[in-house]
Amino acid sequence: MARPLILVSNDDGITAPGIRTLVEVAREIGEVVVVAPDGPQSGMGHAITIGNTLRLDKSIAFDDMDIEAYECSGTPADCVKLAKHHVLKDRKPDLVVSGINHGSNSSISVLYSGTMSAAIEAAIEGLPSIGFSLCDYGHEADFSHTRPFVKQIIEQALKHRIPENTALNVNFPKKSGENIKGIKICRQARAKWQEEFDERLDPRNRKYYWMTGSFVNFDKGEDTDEWALINNYISVVPCQFDMTAHHAIGILNEGWQF
Template sequence: MAKPLILVSNDDGITAPGIHMLVKVAKKIGDVVVVAPDSPQSGMGHAITIGNTLRLDKSIALEDLDVEAYECSGTPADCVKLAKFHVLKDRRPDLVVSGINHGSNSSISVLYSGTMSAAIEGAIEGFPAIGFSLCDYGHDADFSHTEEFVEQIIRQAIENGIPENVALNVNFPKKSSEKIKGIKICRQAHAKWQEEFDERLDPNNRRYFWMTGSFVNFDKGEDTDEWALVNNYVSVVPCQFDMTAHHAVARLNNEWEF
């Protein structure tokens, strides 16, 4: 039987250690094609390039893994679009995977995540899709403890499928002396970043701002991604791109007058 075709992307750029680990695992399972940004695109959300050129070139960044790889000047969503319409053409990926991101994409961070935008773009195009992230922002982060779980989740996705129009948001706890307890299917926690903007002056005495802040979790539930990660589980949250607040439709129809 033919191996499954796996499309790999990310938002940290094609030279990031996280994508190296993801490609290494994906190669155990299927044929891999990589289309990833040529530079970091963290926090880009689902941005796409409009009105500017997009460049796509063969890449040697992953040549030690012997895969077909391309680097793109655009966003993660651009990468998946170009992969479908140009690189793969009439080849259909069996799975789109994105990451492994350097930093958490749990709770509200999923909205800002370039990693998840690549996965969501895959789901929009009708492909099963997964975004992987590690709760460690360091460029030299240790991904070794994620390998077995990445492989397990990818195999499950290929063998059992992912619901239509859904992308999985998978987050791993930072490596510690404690062994990961397992995998939890979760909901997105009600949490947010409480931003502050530090006002500074540049050498020309011009004012600029640097965003800082702290993470605040308002959710006390034990079925959330944040609870799972704090308790040393891998969190898996099914996400959809239909952002309709269905529960609010009837209320607005009943209470608003036009």
């Protein structure tokens, strides 16, 4: 059997340590092609580039591993679109993986996440896909404990497939003294970021702001991604791109008058 073709992208940019870890693991399993942003694209959500041009250039970032790689001026979703319809026009990836993100993309962060937007874009394109994130924002983050699990999850995805129209959102606990307890399939916790704005003055005395904030989890459920991560499990949330609140259709039809 031919080795599976695995497309790798991310949102921290093609030179981030996280994507290097992911490529190193993916190449043990299949043939790898990388199409990733040429710089950081964190927090880009499901942005795409529509009013601007896009650049796509061959990258030397993975020459040491002899892996075909491209860097793109656009967003993670752009990268997947360019990969599918341009770079891999005549070949179909067996799996798309994104990450490993430097920082959590659990619960509500999935909406803001460039890592997950690459995975969700792949799912829209009908490609099985997984976004991987580590709950450690540091550039120097230690990804070593994720490797055997990344490999296991990719192998399971290739063997058992990912349910149609879903992308997996995988988050790893930060490396600690304790061993990871295992993998849990979860739902997205009800949580939000509580923003604060740090107001400052620039050298010309004009105001500007830094967005800061803290994460608030309203959800006590033990079937959530937040519960899993706090308890040192890897969380896997299947995500869909149908945003319809189906339960609300009946409520609106009954309550509203047109």
